[in-house]
Amino acid sequence: DIQMTQSPSSLSASVGDRVTITCRASQGISNSLGWFQHKPGKAPKSLIYAASSLQSGVPSKFSGSGSGTDFTLTINSLQPEDFATYYCQQYNTYPPTFGQGTKVDIK
């Protein structure tokens, strides 16, 4: 199985900050990567697919980049509703696998 490693595991940030989360695949996955936002007790929300394409309705403050093995998720101008756990997921090869998550909380 392809291992997905996110860093950092957690970070503290202030409202208005720009944050970047990285995700590394154990082998090349082209651009077959998605990012999800997950808040406690809620359904995960799909943010990005194909490494850099925004899902419908997702604000442009979220952006993704990367290809091959290294990927990033950037959130501009962090707002209170953005504090959550973020997961990457590769879907290049079965089984699809997720990173361990990055918890973004308020500094």
Add this chain to the structure above:
Amino acid sequence: QVQLVQSGAEVKKPGASVKVSCKVSGYTLTELSMHWVRQAPGKGLEWMGGFDPEDGETIYAQKFQGRVTMTEDTSTETAYMELSSLRSEDTAVYYCARVVHTYGSGVIDYWGQGTLVTVSS
């Protein structure tokens, strides 16, 4: 709009089975694939399986082979995930997820709200 509405929380004894439902609206099950993902307490997201339209069959994660069955009832637009021989480690929130098949296993775009399954004696 697209909605995936799951059945309510379940409490089961070890060795029992659980069947979780996911009723969709805003599209039809035959249009796209359904996958299932779970999250145990304090853990990350774990893919369990889903339908692959290229193969025309449901693919299950090796970890759950022989214990999980995923089905669909197109007359009621409801997908089901049944997990048998439950053990305490199966305590988790189970999610259905709609998948758009583009490449590989496909892109998850919508999720159900989750169903908590608690396995306890």
